[in-house]
Amino acid sequence: VSAFEAVELAPPDVIFEITAAYDADQSTNKVNLGVGAYRDDSGKPWVLPVVKKADAILRDDKSLDHEYLPIAGLPSFTEASARLAFGGDSVAIKEHRIASLQSISGTGANHLGALFMSKFYKDGKTPCYLSNPTWANHKQIWNNVSVPLFDYPYFHTKTRGLDIDGLLSAMESAADGSIFLLHGCAHNPTGVDPTQDQWVKIADVMERKRHFPFLDVAYQGFASGDLDKDGWAIQYFVERGFELIVCQSYAKNFGLYGERVGCFHFVSKNAETAKKIKSQIEILQRSEISNPPAYGARIVSTVLNDKALFNEWYLESYAFEFRYRCQNLREMSHRIIDMRQKLFNHFQKLGTPGTWNHITDQIGMFSFTGLNGLQVKKLRAEFHIYMTQNGRISMAGLNSSNVEYFAKAVDQVIR
Numbered sequence: 001v002s003a004f005e006a007v008e009l010a011p012p013d014v015i016f017e018i019t020a021a022y023d024a025d026q027s028t029n030k031v032n033l034g035v036g037a038y039r040d041d042s043g044k045p046w047v048l049p050v051v052k053k054a055d056a057i058l059r060d061d062k063s064l065d066h067e068y069l070p071i072a073g074l075p076s077f078t079e080a081s082a083r084l085a086f087g088g089d090s091v092a093i094k095e096h097r098i099a100s101l102q103s104i105s106g107t108g109a110n111h112l113g114a115l116f117m118s119k120f121y122k123d124g125k126t127p128c129y130l131s132n133p134t135w136a137n138h139k140q141i142w143n144n145v146s147v148p149l150f151d152y153p154y155f156h157t158k159t160r161g162l163d164i165d166g167l168l169s170a171m172e173s174a175a176d177g178s179i180f181l182l183h184g185c186a187h188n189p190t191g192v193d194p195t196q197d198q199w200v201k202i203a204d205v206m207e208r209k210r211h212f213p214f215l216d217v218a219y220q221g222f223a224s225g226d227l228d229k230d231g232w233a234i235q236y237f238v239e240r241g242f243e244l245i246v247c248q249s250y251a252k253n254f255g256l257y258g259e260r261v262g263c264f265h266f267v268s269k270n271a272e273t274a275k276k277i278k279s280q281i282e283i284l285q286r287s288e289i290s291n292p293p294a295y296g297a298r299i300v301s302t303v304l305n306d307k308a309l310f311n312e313w314y315l316e317s318y319a320f321e322f323r324y325r326c327q328n329l330r331e332m333s334h335r336i337i338d339m340r341q342k343l344f345n346h347f348q349k350l351g352t353p354g355t356w357n358h359i360t361d362q363i364g365m366f367s368f369t370g371l372n373g374l375q376v377k378k379l380r381a382e383f384h385i386y387m388t389q390n391g392r393i394s395m396a397g398l399n400s401s402n403v404e405y406f407a408k409a410v411d412q413v414i415r
Protein backbone atom coordinates (compact mmCIF):
# COMPACT_ATOMS: atom_id res chain seq x y z
CA VAL A 1 0.00 0.00 0.00
CA SER A 2 1.37 3.37 -0.99
CA ALA A 3 1.82 6.01 1.68
CA PHE A 4 0.17 8.34 -0.83
CA GLU A 5 -3.13 6.49 -1.35
CA ALA A 6 -4.99 9.56 -0.10
CA VAL A 7 -3.65 11.76 -2.88
CA GLU A 8 -6.60 12.81 -4.99
CA LEU A 9 -6.55 12.78 -8.76
CA ALA A 10 -6.34 16.40 -9.91
CA PRO A 11 -8.46 17.59 -12.81
CA PRO A 12 -6.53 18.00 -16.08
CA ASP A 13 -5.38 21.50 -17.03
CA VAL A 14 -8.26 23.06 -18.95
CA ILE A 15 -6.20 24.32 -21.90
CA PHE A 16 -4.36 21.04 -22.32
CA GLU A 17 -7.65 19.16 -22.16
CA ILE A 18 -9.02 21.31 -24.99
CA THR A 19 -5.94 20.72 -27.14
CA ALA A 20 -6.16 16.96 -26.60
CA ALA A 21 -9.84 16.92 -27.60
CA TYR A 22 -9.07 19.09 -30.64
CA ASP A 23 -6.21 16.81 -31.71
CA ALA A 24 -8.47 13.76 -31.47
CA ASP A 25 -11.19 15.42 -33.57
CA GLN A 26 -11.20 14.04 -37.15
CA SER A 27 -13.17 16.91 -38.71
CA THR A 28 -11.41 18.93 -41.41
CA ASN A 29 -13.29 22.05 -40.26
CA LYS A 30 -12.01 21.91 -36.68
CA VAL A 31 -10.83 25.15 -35.10
CA ASN A 32 -8.79 25.47 -31.91
CA LEU A 33 -9.43 28.77 -30.15
CA GLY A 34 -8.21 27.54 -26.78
CA VAL A 35 -4.45 27.70 -26.97
CA GLY A 36 -2.69 30.92 -25.97
CA ALA A 37 0.03 30.87 -28.60
CA TYR A 38 0.38 32.77 -31.85
CA ARG A 39 -0.48 31.03 -35.12
CA ASP A 40 0.19 32.43 -38.57
CA ASP A 41 -2.49 32.80 -41.22
CA SER A 42 -2.20 29.13 -42.11
CA GLY A 43 -2.74 28.13 -38.49
CA LYS A 44 0.91 27.17 -37.90
CA PRO A 45 3.29 28.19 -35.10
CA TRP A 46 5.58 30.98 -36.31
CA VAL A 47 9.31 31.19 -35.67
CA LEU A 48 10.11 34.89 -35.89
CA PRO A 49 12.58 35.60 -38.73
CA VAL A 50 14.62 37.69 -36.31
CA VAL A 51 14.85 34.74 -33.92
CA LYS A 52 16.18 32.58 -36.76
CA LYS A 53 18.85 35.19 -37.47
CA ALA A 54 19.87 35.46 -33.82
CA ASP A 55 19.99 31.68 -33.65
CA ALA A 56 22.36 31.57 -36.65
CA ILE A 57 24.60 34.20 -35.03
CA LEU A 58 24.79 32.19 -31.82
CA ARG A 59 25.59 28.98 -33.69
CA ASP A 60 28.52 30.72 -35.39
CA ASP A 61 29.86 32.14 -32.15
CA LYS A 62 32.74 29.85 -31.19
CA SER A 63 33.25 31.64 -27.86
CA LEU A 64 29.98 30.31 -26.43
CA ASP A 65 29.91 27.34 -24.11
CA HIS A 66 27.45 25.61 -21.80
CA GLU A 67 28.68 27.08 -18.55
CA TYR A 68 26.18 28.23 -15.91
CA LEU A 69 24.80 31.73 -16.17
CA PRO A 70 25.03 33.91 -13.05
CA ILE A 71 22.17 33.38 -10.55
CA ALA A 72 20.51 36.61 -11.69
CA GLY A 73 20.87 35.58 -15.33
CA LEU A 74 22.60 36.98 -18.38
CA PRO A 75 23.47 40.63 -17.60
CA SER A 76 23.16 41.83 -21.23
CA PHE A 77 19.67 40.29 -21.23
CA THR A 78 18.41 41.65 -17.92
CA GLU A 79 19.74 45.13 -18.71
CA ALA A 80 18.10 45.20 -22.14
CA SER A 81 14.90 43.86 -20.58
CA ALA A 82 14.84 46.72 -18.09
CA ARG A 83 15.31 49.24 -20.92
CA LEU A 84 12.44 47.63 -22.80
CA ALA A 85 10.06 47.68 -19.85
CA PHE A 86 11.01 51.01 -18.30
CA GLY A 87 12.24 52.92 -21.36
CA GLY A 88 15.79 53.75 -22.38
CA ASP A 89 15.73 57.07 -20.48
CA SER A 90 14.25 55.65 -17.31
CA VAL A 91 15.34 57.59 -14.24
CA ALA A 92 14.89 54.44 -12.15
CA ILE A 93 17.49 52.66 -14.32
CA LYS A 94 19.90 55.60 -14.13
CA GLU A 95 19.52 55.71 -10.35
CA HIS A 96 20.12 51.93 -10.07
CA ARG A 97 16.81 51.50 -8.31
CA ILE A 98 15.80 48.34 -10.19
CA ALA A 99 16.66 44.80 -9.17
CA SER A 100 16.38 42.65 -12.31
CA LEU A 101 16.66 38.88 -12.45
CA GLN A 102 16.17 36.57 -15.39
CA SER A 103 13.27 34.21 -14.76
CA ILE A 104 11.61 31.08 -16.12
CA SER A 105 9.42 33.09 -18.47
CA GLY A 106 6.48 35.11 -17.12
CA THR A 107 5.30 32.32 -14.87
CA GLY A 108 8.66 32.17 -13.12
CA ALA A 109 8.73 35.96 -12.71
CA ASN A 110 5.27 35.83 -11.14
CA HIS A 111 6.39 33.09 -8.81
CA LEU A 112 9.59 34.87 -7.77
CA GLY A 113 7.54 37.99 -7.06
CA ALA A 114 4.92 36.12 -5.06
CA LEU A 115 7.58 34.25 -3.11
CA PHE A 116 9.48 37.45 -2.36
CA MET A 117 6.33 39.25 -1.20
CA SER A 118 5.37 36.33 1.05
CA LYS A 119 8.75 36.48 2.72
CA PHE A 120 9.57 40.16 2.84
CA TYR A 121 6.42 42.27 2.57
CA LYS A 122 5.16 43.09 6.04
CA ASP A 123 4.18 39.86 7.85
CA GLY A 124 3.81 37.86 4.63
CA LYS A 125 0.07 37.68 5.19
CA THR A 126 -0.86 40.89 3.40
CA PRO A 127 -3.63 39.98 0.97
CA CYS A 128 -3.12 39.98 -2.75
CA TYR A 129 -6.03 41.06 -4.95
CA LEU A 130 -6.51 39.42 -8.33
CA SER A 131 -8.80 40.63 -11.09
CA ASN A 132 -12.02 38.68 -11.57
CA PRO A 133 -11.41 36.93 -13.88
CA THR A 134 -7.67 36.51 -14.25
CA TRP A 135 -5.11 34.13 -15.76
CA ALA A 136 -5.91 30.91 -13.89
CA ASN A 137 -2.28 30.35 -12.91
CA HIS A 138 -2.18 33.52 -10.78
CA LYS A 139 -4.32 31.83 -8.13
CA GLN A 140 -2.16 28.72 -8.01
CA ILE A 141 1.05 30.72 -7.86
CA TRP A 142 -0.10 32.84 -4.91
CA ASN A 143 -1.74 29.89 -3.16
CA ASN A 144 1.59 28.08 -3.29
CA VAL A 145 3.15 30.79 -1.13
CA SER A 146 0.14 30.96 1.21
CA VAL A 147 -0.69 34.62 0.65
CA PRO A 148 -4.40 35.34 1.31
CA LEU A 149 -6.20 36.02 -1.97
CA PHE A 150 -9.15 38.21 -2.86
CA ASP A 151 -10.81 39.21 -6.10
CA TYR A 152 -11.43 42.67 -7.42
CA PRO A 153 -14.18 43.31 -9.99
CA TYR A 154 -12.79 43.75 -13.48
CA PHE A 155 -15.07 42.64 -16.28
CA HIS A 156 -18.43 44.27 -16.80
CA THR A 157 -20.68 41.56 -18.25
CA LYS A 158 -23.18 44.02 -19.73
CA THR A 159 -20.72 46.30 -21.55
CA ARG A 160 -18.08 43.57 -21.96
CA GLY A 161 -15.66 46.30 -20.99
CA LEU A 162 -13.89 47.34 -17.80
CA ASP A 163 -15.83 47.62 -14.56
CA ILE A 164 -13.81 50.64 -13.49
CA ASP A 165 -16.19 51.64 -10.68
CA GLY A 166 -16.12 48.16 -9.18
CA LEU A 167 -12.35 48.04 -9.47
CA LEU A 168 -11.80 51.42 -7.84
CA SER A 169 -14.21 50.75 -5.00
CA ALA A 170 -12.50 47.42 -4.27
CA MET A 171 -9.22 49.31 -4.06
CA GLU A 172 -10.84 51.84 -1.71
CA SER A 173 -12.17 49.21 0.64
CA ALA A 174 -9.08 46.96 0.69
CA ALA A 175 -6.85 47.28 3.76
CA ASP A 176 -4.09 49.87 3.24
CA GLY A 177 -0.94 48.45 1.70
CA SER A 178 -2.63 45.50 -0.03
CA ILE A 179 -1.01 43.91 -3.06
CA PHE A 180 -2.86 44.44 -6.35
CA LEU A 181 -1.92 42.25 -9.25
CA LEU A 182 -2.59 44.19 -12.45
CA HIS A 183 -2.16 43.04 -16.03
CA GLY A 184 0.07 45.70 -17.62
CA CYS A 185 -1.57 45.24 -21.01
CA ALA A 186 -3.72 42.82 -22.98
CA HIS A 187 -5.58 41.41 -19.99
CA ASN A 188 -5.92 37.64 -20.02
CA PRO A 189 -8.63 36.31 -20.36
CA THR A 190 -10.82 39.32 -21.16
CA GLY A 191 -8.76 41.40 -23.63
CA VAL A 192 -10.03 44.47 -21.73
CA ASP A 193 -7.49 47.07 -20.60
CA PRO A 194 -7.92 50.31 -18.67
CA THR A 195 -7.56 53.46 -20.77
CA GLN A 196 -4.73 55.82 -19.80
CA ASP A 197 -7.25 58.01 -17.93
CA GLN A 198 -8.44 54.98 -16.02
CA TRP A 199 -4.84 54.00 -15.18
CA VAL A 200 -4.42 57.47 -13.69
CA LYS A 201 -7.46 56.92 -11.47
CA ILE A 202 -6.16 53.50 -10.47
CA ALA A 203 -2.77 54.98 -9.55
CA ASP A 204 -4.45 57.78 -7.55
CA VAL A 205 -6.32 55.35 -5.32
CA MET A 206 -3.35 53.01 -5.01
CA GLU A 207 -1.09 55.85 -3.98
CA ARG A 208 -3.54 57.16 -1.40
CA LYS A 209 -4.10 53.66 0.01
CA ARG A 210 -0.39 52.78 -0.25
CA HIS A 211 -1.25 49.62 -2.19
CA PHE A 212 1.58 47.70 -3.82
CA PRO A 213 1.35 47.36 -7.65
CA PHE A 214 2.37 43.95 -8.96
CA LEU A 215 2.38 44.28 -12.75
CA ASP A 216 2.24 41.21 -14.90
CA VAL A 217 3.27 42.14 -18.45
CA ALA A 218 3.18 39.12 -20.73
CA TYR A 219 2.30 40.89 -23.99
CA GLN A 220 4.40 44.05 -24.42
CA GLY A 221 4.50 44.87 -28.13
CA PHE A 222 2.42 41.83 -28.98
CA ALA A 223 -0.83 43.59 -28.10
CA SER A 224 -0.73 46.77 -30.17
CA GLY A 225 2.55 46.36 -32.04
CA ASP A 226 3.81 49.40 -30.12
CA LEU A 227 6.18 48.75 -27.21
CA ASP A 228 5.62 52.13 -25.59
CA LYS A 229 1.87 51.96 -25.82
CA ASP A 230 1.79 48.48 -24.30
CA GLY A 231 4.38 49.47 -21.70
CA TRP A 232 2.66 52.73 -20.80
CA ALA A 233 1.22 51.57 -17.48
CA ILE A 234 4.62 50.31 -16.27
CA GLN A 235 6.35 53.55 -17.05
CA TYR A 236 3.51 55.60 -15.61
CA PHE A 237 3.57 53.77 -12.27
CA VAL A 238 7.34 54.19 -12.06
CA GLU A 239 7.06 57.91 -12.83
CA ARG A 240 4.49 58.25 -10.07
CA GLY A 241 7.13 56.98 -7.65
CA PHE A 242 5.61 53.63 -6.67
CA GLU A 243 7.70 50.74 -5.49
CA LEU A 244 6.53 47.91 -7.69
CA ILE A 245 7.18 44.56 -9.28
CA VAL A 246 7.13 43.93 -13.03
CA CYS A 247 6.96 40.42 -14.51
CA GLN A 248 8.06 40.24 -18.12
CA SER A 249 7.62 37.38 -20.55
CA TYR A 250 9.22 36.87 -23.96
CA ALA A 251 6.96 33.94 -24.79
CA LYS A 252 4.56 35.90 -26.99
CA ASN A 253 6.50 38.90 -28.27
CA PHE A 254 9.44 36.71 -29.38
CA GLY A 255 7.49 33.50 -29.90
CA LEU A 256 9.88 31.79 -27.49
CA TYR A 257 7.18 29.94 -25.55
CA GLY A 258 9.05 26.73 -24.82
CA GLU A 259 12.40 28.37 -24.16
CA ARG A 260 11.07 29.96 -20.96
CA VAL A 261 12.58 33.43 -21.23
CA GLY A 262 11.41 36.12 -18.86
CA CYS A 263 12.56 38.78 -16.48
CA PHE A 264 11.61 39.88 -12.99
CA HIS A 265 12.07 43.50 -11.91
CA PHE A 266 11.68 45.11 -8.52
CA VAL A 267 11.67 48.91 -8.69
CA SER A 268 12.60 50.38 -5.35
CA LYS A 269 12.84 53.85 -3.81
CA ASN A 270 16.64 53.89 -3.79
CA ALA A 271 19.70 52.02 -5.00
CA GLU A 272 20.57 50.76 -1.52
CA THR A 273 17.22 48.99 -1.06
CA ALA A 274 17.27 47.63 -4.61
CA LYS A 275 20.67 46.07 -3.92
CA LYS A 276 19.50 44.42 -0.71
CA ILE A 277 16.32 43.16 -2.39
CA LYS A 278 18.29 41.72 -5.27
CA SER A 279 20.60 39.88 -2.89
CA GLN A 280 17.60 38.25 -1.19
CA ILE A 281 15.87 37.31 -4.41
CA GLU A 282 19.11 35.76 -5.63
CA ILE A 283 18.97 33.43 -2.63
CA LEU A 284 15.38 32.49 -3.51
CA GLN A 285 16.36 31.93 -7.13
CA ARG A 286 19.37 29.82 -6.11
CA SER A 287 17.24 27.52 -3.98
CA GLU A 288 14.71 26.98 -6.72
CA ILE A 289 16.51 26.90 -10.07
CA SER A 290 20.14 27.72 -9.19
CA ASN A 291 20.49 29.75 -12.36
CA PRO A 292 18.26 30.39 -15.34
CA PRO A 293 18.55 28.71 -18.75
CA ALA A 294 20.88 30.37 -21.27
CA TYR A 295 19.65 29.76 -24.79
CA GLY A 296 16.46 31.85 -24.97
CA ALA A 297 18.04 34.72 -23.04
CA ARG A 298 20.93 34.78 -25.52
CA ILE A 299 18.48 34.97 -28.43
CA VAL A 300 16.59 37.88 -26.88
CA SER A 301 19.77 39.63 -25.82
CA THR A 302 21.22 39.29 -29.34
CA VAL A 303 18.15 40.96 -30.84
CA LEU A 304 17.63 43.67 -28.24
CA ASN A 305 21.29 44.70 -28.30
CA ASP A 306 21.71 44.86 -32.07
CA LYS A 307 20.24 47.86 -33.87
CA ALA A 308 19.48 46.13 -37.17
CA LEU A 309 17.92 43.08 -35.51
CA PHE A 310 16.00 45.23 -33.07
CA ASN A 311 14.57 47.23 -35.97
CA GLU A 312 13.57 44.09 -37.71
CA TRP A 313 11.77 42.90 -34.60
CA TYR A 314 10.30 46.29 -33.87
CA LEU A 315 10.38 49.72 -35.33
CA GLU A 316 8.37 52.49 -33.75
CA SER A 317 5.13 52.90 -35.63
CA TYR A 318 5.85 56.37 -36.98
CA ALA A 319 9.10 55.17 -38.54
CA PHE A 320 7.49 52.02 -39.80
CA GLU A 321 5.58 53.81 -42.54
CA PHE A 322 8.89 54.49 -44.28
CA ARG A 323 9.89 50.88 -44.47
CA TYR A 324 8.72 48.10 -46.69
CA ARG A 325 9.87 45.10 -44.72
CA CYS A 326 7.27 43.87 -42.28
CA GLN A 327 8.43 44.08 -38.70
CA ASN A 328 8.00 40.85 -36.76
CA LEU A 329 6.07 42.29 -33.82
CA ARG A 330 3.85 44.27 -36.12
CA GLU A 331 3.13 41.25 -38.27
CA MET A 332 1.81 39.27 -35.28
CA SER A 333 -0.10 42.06 -33.57
CA HIS A 334 -1.66 43.36 -36.75
CA ARG A 335 -2.72 39.96 -37.98
CA ILE A 336 -4.65 39.60 -34.73
CA ILE A 337 -6.10 43.11 -34.95
CA ASP A 338 -7.10 42.34 -38.53
CA MET A 339 -8.86 39.13 -37.41
CA ARG A 340 -10.82 41.10 -34.82
CA GLN A 341 -11.99 43.43 -37.58
CA LYS A 342 -12.86 40.59 -39.95
CA LEU A 343 -14.80 38.74 -37.28
CA PHE A 344 -16.70 41.91 -36.41
CA ASN A 345 -17.46 42.55 -40.09
CA HIS A 346 -18.82 39.03 -40.53
CA PHE A 347 -21.14 39.45 -37.54
CA GLN A 348 -22.36 42.72 -39.03
CA LYS A 349 -22.96 41.14 -42.39
CA LEU A 350 -24.82 38.21 -40.86
CA GLY A 351 -26.85 40.50 -38.63
CA THR A 352 -25.85 38.35 -35.66
CA PRO A 353 -27.99 39.33 -32.66
CA GLY A 354 -26.28 41.39 -29.93
CA THR A 355 -23.52 43.99 -30.04
CA TRP A 356 -20.06 42.95 -31.15
CA ASN A 357 -17.96 46.07 -30.86
CA HIS A 358 -16.20 44.50 -27.85
CA ILE A 359 -14.45 42.21 -30.35
CA THR A 360 -12.62 45.17 -31.87
CA ASP A 361 -12.38 47.14 -28.60
CA GLN A 362 -10.60 44.33 -26.79
CA ILE A 363 -6.88 43.85 -27.34
CA GLY A 364 -4.22 41.16 -27.36
CA MET A 365 -4.41 37.44 -27.85
CA PHE A 366 -7.74 36.88 -26.14
CA SER A 367 -11.30 37.98 -26.40
CA PHE A 368 -14.14 37.40 -23.97
CA THR A 369 -16.88 36.83 -26.54
CA GLY A 370 -19.81 36.76 -24.12
CA LEU A 371 -20.78 33.28 -25.34
CA ASN A 372 -22.23 31.20 -22.50
CA GLY A 373 -21.33 27.67 -21.44
CA LEU A 374 -24.17 26.10 -23.41
CA GLN A 375 -23.21 27.93 -26.59
CA VAL A 376 -19.57 26.91 -26.12
CA LYS A 377 -20.68 23.27 -25.79
CA LYS A 378 -22.78 23.52 -28.95
CA LEU A 379 -19.91 25.05 -30.90
CA ARG A 380 -17.76 22.11 -29.95
CA ALA A 381 -20.37 19.39 -30.54
CA GLU A 382 -21.87 20.74 -33.76
CA PHE A 383 -19.08 22.77 -35.35
CA HIS A 384 -15.82 21.28 -33.99
CA ILE A 385 -14.83 24.66 -32.55
CA TYR A 386 -12.86 24.47 -29.31
CA MET A 387 -12.61 27.17 -26.63
CA THR A 388 -12.75 27.51 -22.85
CA GLN A 389 -16.11 27.24 -21.08
CA ASN A 390 -16.08 30.93 -20.15
CA GLY A 391 -16.37 31.93 -23.82
CA ARG A 392 -12.78 33.10 -24.16
CA ILE A 393 -11.29 32.72 -27.61
CA SER A 394 -7.69 33.05 -28.70
CA MET A 395 -7.79 35.42 -31.66
CA ALA A 396 -4.58 33.81 -32.88
CA GLY A 397 -6.54 30.65 -33.69
CA LEU A 398 -8.54 32.56 -36.31
CA ASN A 399 -7.24 33.05 -39.85
CA SER A 400 -8.48 33.89 -43.35
CA SER A 401 -9.63 30.30 -43.90
CA ASN A 402 -11.72 29.85 -40.75
CA VAL A 403 -12.93 33.27 -39.55
CA GLU A 404 -16.10 33.20 -41.64
CA TYR A 405 -16.83 29.61 -40.61
CA PHE A 406 -16.45 30.63 -36.98
CA ALA A 407 -18.67 33.71 -37.38
CA LYS A 408 -21.43 31.67 -39.05
CA ALA A 409 -21.23 28.99 -36.36
CA VAL A 410 -21.55 31.60 -33.60
CA ASP A 411 -24.41 33.20 -35.48
CA GLN A 412 -26.24 29.88 -35.56
CA VAL A 413 -25.76 28.92 -31.91
CA ILE A 414 -26.86 32.38 -30.78
CA ARG A 415 -30.14 32.47 -32.69
Ligand code: PLP
Pocket: 036, 104, 105, 106, 107, 108, 135, 183, 188, 216, 217, 218, 249, 250, 251, 257, 262
Ligand atom coordinates in the same frame (compact mmCIF):
# COMPACT_ATOMS: atom_id res chain seq x y z
N1 PLP B 1 0.81 36.21 -17.26
C1 PLP B 1 -0.25 36.19 -18.07
C2 PLP B 1 -1.37 37.11 -17.79
C3 PLP B 1 -0.28 35.33 -19.16
O1 PLP B 1 -1.33 35.34 -19.97
C4 PLP B 1 0.82 34.47 -19.39
C5 PLP B 1 0.76 33.52 -20.49
O2 PLP B 1 -0.24 33.03 -20.92
C6 PLP B 1 1.90 34.55 -18.51
C7 PLP B 1 1.85 35.42 -17.47
C8 PLP B 1 3.16 33.77 -18.60
O3 PLP B 1 3.39 32.90 -19.56
P1 PLP B 1 4.86 32.33 -19.73
O4 PLP B 1 5.25 31.72 -18.43
O5 PLP B 1 4.72 31.35 -20.82
O6 PLP B 1 5.73 33.49 -20.06
